[in-house]
Amino acid sequence: MNKKPARRRAVAKKTWHLHCENASSMSEVFAITGERVKAALKRHPKLKGKLKVTLGEDGNIYDKAMRTADFLFGWHFDRKDLPRRAPNLKMIHMHGAGVNHVMPLNWLPKGCVLTNSRGVHGPRAAEYLIMALLMLNNRLPEMVTHQRAARWEQCYASVITGKTLLVIGVGQIGGSAADWAKKFGLKVIGTRRTGKPHPSVDKMYKSRDLRKLLPQADFVMMCVPATDHTKHLLGKKEIGLMRPGTGFINYSRADLVDYEALRKRLVKGELTAILDVFNPEPLPSSSPLWKTPNLIMTPHCSSDDSIHYTPRTLDVVLSNIERIVAGKKPTSVVDPKWQY
Ligand code: OXD
Numbered sequence: 001m002n003k004k005p006a007r008r009r010a011v012a013k014k015t016w017h018l019h020c021e022n023a024s025s026m027s028e029v030f031a032i033t034g035e036r037v038k039a040a041l042k043r044h045p046k047l048k049g050k051l052k053v054t055l056g057e058d059g060n061i062y063d064k065a066m067r068t069a070d071f072l073f074g075w076h077f078d079r080k081d082l083p084r085r086a087p088n089l090k091m092i093h094m095h096g097a098g099v100n101h102v103m104p105l106n107w108l109p110k111g112c113v114l115t116n117s118r119g120v121h122g123p124r125a126a127e128y129l130i131m132a133l134l135m136l137n138n139r140l141p142e143m144v145t146h147q148r149a150a151r152w153e154q155c156y157a158s159v160i161t162g163k164t165l166l167v168i169g170v171g172q173i174g175g176s177a178a179d180w181a182k183k184f185g186l187k188v189i190g191t192r193r194t195g196k197p198h199p200s201v202d203k204m205y206k207s208r209d210l211r212k213l214l215p216q217a218d219f220v221m222m223c224v225p226a227t228d229h230t231k232h233l234l235g236k237k238e239i240g241l242m243r244p245g246t247g248f249i250n251y252s253r254a255d256l257v258d259y260e261a262l263r264k265r266l267v268k269g270e271l272t273a274i275l276d277v278f279n280p281e282p283l284p285s286s287s288p289l290w291k292t293p294n295l296i297m298t299p300h301c302s303s304d305d306s307i308h309y310t311p312r313t314l315d316v317v318l319s320n321i322e323r324i325v326a327g328k329k330p331t332s333v334v335d336p337k338w339q340y
Contacts, residue, residue: 015052017088018321019065021074022057029306030095032073032314040314046322071324073317083109091115091330093317095310097173098253098340100226105336114334115320119172120312125303126176129251132274133181133219134160135296136247141272145293161185166217168210168233169224169252170198171340173303177221189213193338207233214241219249226253227339236261244270251302254279259289266294276302 020032037053054065059078066072066086075095079102082089089112094102097118108114135141139155146153165181167174170190178188178200190201191213197204205213207224210233214220220242224230234257242248242265250257254277265271272294281300283289289297305312320330334340 013070013325014050016047016050016070016321016325017052017054017065017068018071018073018317019054019056019062019069021059021062021072021077022055023074023076024058026075029304029309030075032095032310036310036314040311040318043315044318044322047318047325050325051318051321071317071321073314079107082107082112090324091320093117093313093320094334095313097121098225099334100253100255100339103227103339105334108336113330114336115316115330115332116334116340117313117316118332118340120309120316121303121305122172122176124305124309125173125251126180128276128298128302129173129177129221129249130180130184132249132251133165133177133184133186133221133247135274136219136249136272137163139272141247141274141294141296142269144296162187163218164189164216165219165221166190166213167201167221167223168207169222170201170204171223171225173251174221174223175200177223186219189216211238211241214238215243217242217246219247222248222250222252222256224252224256225340226255229338231255232258234258234262239265239271242271246271248273250275250277253277263288263292263295266292269294274298276300 022032032055034055041047054061056062056065062078069086070088071091072089073093086109089109092112092114094116097116099116105114137160138157142155162185164187167178167188167190170178170192175198178190178198181188182200188201189203190198191205191207191210193207195204195206224233236258239258239261248271266273274296276298277300316332323330
């Protein structure tokens with residue numbers, strides 16, 4: 001795939017075209033509205049008079065917009081035959097961080113890069129994750145289980161300071177959770193593909209070391225992107241390695257974890273968990289997870305800030321357009337090999 005932006009055309013072109021594709025099935029949080037676009041353009045005065053923006057929903061003007069669009073911003077859009085339908089596309093920005101739903105990238109036109117919203121979730125994601133850690137440490141999943149059964153059972157807990165958190169996948173989100181965990185005096189161990197150190201992680205390991213780390217943790221936080229390389233990263237074997245009393249958080253994607261193996265240990269009262277992601281979503285009412293003890297579920301709303309998420313993402317999109325217009329490479333480019 002040719003990753004280079006079309007520099008020569010960039011200099012020659014007078015007006016660029018960004019098409020924003022909305023999906024009515026998605027929450028207001030993700031709505032790319034005229035108001036939000038107008039406000040974002042004010043924050044990017046360099047693009048004044050240079051950028052035409054069209055807003056569509058559920059494909060209503062998609063075909064026409066694709067004929068002239070240089071940039072596309074959205075989450076659900078028709079990917080069929082894009083090279084023919086969208087001959088000028090240089091960048092597609094996905095309105096999220098996990099882009100597993102559009103893999104493999106064999107539909108991406110040549111010369112067009114895919115970018116994602118990595119880094120946009122940071123502050124909100126860290127807040128959720130630290131809340132989840134404190135809930136696990138304070139044994140909230142067990143207390144909620146007792147409450148549902150109208151059972152008075154006191155669950156005493158000790159302070160979180162000095163306990164060990166394992167962050168699986170220390171990227172932007174895992175890293176900001178680690179920053180907070182250090183403030184609470186936790187020992188943080190982490191894994192990442194490269195094994196590159198992080199200032200808030202006491203000891204960083206490579207992903208292949210996971211099995212030896214799982215039995216050391218009081219809390220395990222899953223922050224890895226879902227790719228072909230990470231499916232069931234926490235399989236039955238790995239789930240079995242978590243010692244009794246471990247609190248588990250999955251914040252990334254459900255396919256990374258064998259939920260049935262996890263559920264069995266939750267039912268036995270050996271683990272507690274907070275899960276934000278499921279497969280499928282919405283989770284059908286027939287799923288046994290709804291009634292699983294020692295589990296608190298949040299319906300995949302942990303990280304997208306209800307006010308700031310789309311405005312911040314628009315800032316990433318417009319900054320990248322500025323870069324492309326100036327003949328520079330955009331940031332947050334998804335690597336087709338690693339799929340994030
Ligand atoms: C994302 C998400 O991928 O919120 O951004 O799940």
